[in-house]
Amino acid sequence: MASNGFCARYIRYQFSPCITIYIPQIWGSTSHTLTMSGTSFKSTVNEYLEALPDVVQSRIYDAPATCLSIFRLLPSLAKFYVMSMLFSPKPVAIKDLEKWCQPQARRLQYESLKRLRALHLIENDKSGTHVRLHPKFQNNFRDCLTGSQAPNAFGIISTEPENKNVDIKFLDKFASQKWETILHFMVGSELPSVPSKSVLSLLKLGGLMEGPGNSAATLRITNSGFQFLLQDVNIQIWTILLEYLNLTLDLNMDAVDVLNFIFILGSLELGKAYSVTSLSETQLKMLPDLRDYGLVYQRSENSPRFFPTRLATTLTSDSMGLKTPSMVLNQTLQDAESNEAESVDTAHQESQMGQIVLETNFKLYAYTNSPLEIAILNLFVSLKIRFANMVIGQITRESIRKALYNGITADQIIRFLETHAHTQMKQLAVEKLDKKIEFDISHNINTAGGAPQSKSTDSTNAQHRLEILPPNVVDQIKLWQLELDRIQTFDGYLFKDFQNVKEYEVLCNYASEVGVLLWSEKSKLRFFVTADGMTQVADFASRK
């Protein structure tokens, strides 16, 4: 019964990539949107997976849940390849693979295949002209899709009634409370309770905090810790989990077991109770740790049930984890019938967030006493004066550069200021925008630039941007970032001394097709390729 529920659920989700099978020729035109989809947290997970030794890699494919999760983490074109090869009993010719893409999408294809090979999902057969899927992965993933996997592959739903009412709202509250305790601890807020010992040692191992010993009082946040705070919750959790994986190796826990459990958690259903009977010994040992991070909820240490929280179930999906404060704010504004608990939450957050005033002279006033917010502001503002309920600071070239050096981007800073802007700044911005649009309509012009002939109100609206922050400050912050990287450098190789134009063009075109060409000059017959692409281009040259 339980397993059927799961199949239905992920077939609904997972079959959507199949649609692409019928329209493979679109890959060429959509390349830019696809390259943007790879977010940084996924690349860290992928890097971890790719770096695993072969033996471990082939063992992790034993678990159907892992196969499904790894499939979810693949780029779209790679998903398409896996789906197309999944039900083919024979290896597929490499030549055929290339026919599925338009020539201009060669770069995407190269990247997808590289990823698949690094994960050992596809391998060449003996002849070297055909590729096939990893046999274990193929079997398990096929079973996943057709619903014939082992009944406990995605956990066993506990049927015993729980005494206490554990609903989704409760789980969300539990998870965010646990997680926020960790974040607040990192910035040194005074808390009624400190995170557990295991969390503290993880933070230290991950280089997020430093200090002598592991006691809560002596730990200090590091630069990478600050960067960590500015990340999305999902990225934060993966950072912690990867650190946890490294730790388990030292504790002689089986990394495959640990990884499988993490991936199983990603496929569980929020709000359902799962029985601990299907878990291995290692996985049972993990439960208390995961509870400390707020990934699972257990009523007590020996409870036979556990509940995955939203933090866990969104691990391998694109959807957001817990709501960020600004999202909660937006949602409650739109959603008038939101329930009481949520509006209490919002009011609480409003007292902390949305209280920054930024002036055109780069002075910044923040009405806050939250150590977290002040600490974050201190990253890119040189703070001057602190009162009981506000701080005053100035944005300078040096303060922004300091932040940029620490790996914070100008966009992150601007987004932070925008989401935390004082309500009055937002109101002013909206009023200004309304006036502008009104002026434009009455004079039948368009001061926002773009196409002046379009007279419909909708398109005028779209061209005007809501400017919450003073535009001169925003521009200057962006300029400071540009100034920092006045030069861009790329490692690579310069090809020159070609005999004739034809020889040059063949090689140069190939390099640009696979996306490794950085610079070329036809008149002098020379071009520059990336260090990664060097072997490829050299191979191609020797084949000719």
Next chain:
Amino acid sequence: MPTASKGVLVRCDPSIRALILQIDLTSRGIVLQELDSTHLMIKQEMVQFVKDELNRLLLKNIYDPMDGDKQ
């Protein structure tokens, strides 16, 4: 027969290119090839040195409003 040589491609605007060439004048052997008005090829070991030198040269032209406060 085409040849390939290892190095670091630098992409920058012409003014920065001029500055790098200036640096190359004082400490020889940084620039391997002058490619075009916005590209240079330099030695891999010298990348950090070039960046530091550039920073130093550019800093001369910056006005810092906080300077007055510190004194």
